[in-house]
Amino acid sequence: MSIPEGAASGVVRSFVESKAYGFIDGDDGESYFVHIKEVQGGVPLVTGQQVWFIPKPAPKGSKATQVVAGQAPTLIYIEPDNFIVSKAPVPNGVEVIVVVGNGWAESNDPHRAREDLIQLAKSYGANAIINNNLERYTQQQTCSNYKFTMHRQHGDFAVVKRVGSSSDPAVIEAAQQQMQALIDWWEQKNPPTPEIIAEPREPVSLSTLVPPAKVKFVAVLLWSWSCTVVKIMWLIGRHFAEKGIAKFRGAQNI
Structure with a gap:
């Protein structure tokens, strides 16, 4: 040239x-x-x-x-700018390179459930959660009539890449090295397969309960009632005991 x-x-x-x-x-x-x-x-x-x-x-x-x-511009895989959470099996604008696991996280705080699931996915080396869905169910506090809603987040943990292009040889080489490093990392964890996409591992889970203010209030109220009942029972027992002792002494004086 x-x-x-x-x-x-x-x-x-x-x-x-x-x-x-x-x-x-x-x-x-x-x-x-x-x-x-x-x-x-x-x-x-x-x-x-x-x-x-x-x-x-x-x-x-x-x-x-x-x-x-x-x-000429060469197609390259580029790391997404942010962690991706999507209901779709293939989020818009990216390609799923490998699914590394799946699992769920739950909490009575929906934001905590989402964040816990993201942290689980990151611990598997993922940068995205696909096929994400949310379930809700009602749970009752132990020894209490107080009920609250639990939020359970499900999803598959995946490594995704954006598809871009570049004419810069240095950028192209760096992208190719990153892709090769990903393939090497995956093959160390799993036997080589004809395609890089493989079956996910066994599901993992995490359950976190964030005590709301109402739960704390009910707990304090129950403790107060319990203490009051115990005190009343003690006073009643003491009253009957004193009457019994007095009656016994009166019988002895006759």
């Missing part, structure tokens, strides 16, 4: 192969018309491809001449 002296650089914004022309967004902020006859080798350009060229004025703007095409 021989880049002309004094060449400008840019990225192909669009190129219509059937019409043999397109446009380049120059790094200088200008837009340049480009025809295939100006591309070295006469190879059609690809959207997102890096190019070098000699700018020339034209009747309707600027055009690119002596165009040298760089590496």
Whole structure:
């Protein structure tokens, strides 16, 4: 690849192969018309491809001449920006690379149940929960008539990637190394399979009860009632005991 002296650089914004022309967004902020006859080798350009060229004025703007095409964009897998929780088996904008486990977490606090499930998934090396669903059921406090709602979050723990593209060799190499590291990590945990996607492990679970203020109040109230009943029973017993002793002493004096 021989880049002309004094060449400008840019990225192909669009190129219509059937019409043999397109446009380049120059790094200088200008837009340049480009025809295939100006591309070295006469190879059609690809959207997102890096190019070098000699700018020339034209009747309707600027055009690119002596165009040298760089590496065409390569599809790469990119790590998502955030942890993903989705009801779908394949969330929008990503691909499921491997399912590493599944499980559930529950709590009377729905936010705590969700966070506990996320932490379980992260402990398995996952960056997403797919097939997520929520169940609710009523539970009664032990030794109490107080009832509360439990929230149980289910899901499969997965490693997902966003699909992107790049013309930067360093970015492409880094993405390929990350993908290879993921494959190596998975194969260390499981025998190699024809496909990287494998069956999940046995379900894991976590149950957390966050005592609400009402539960604490009821507990204190029950304790207070219990203490009162015990005190009353003690006083009644003492009263009858004193009467019995007095009656016994009176019988002895006769």
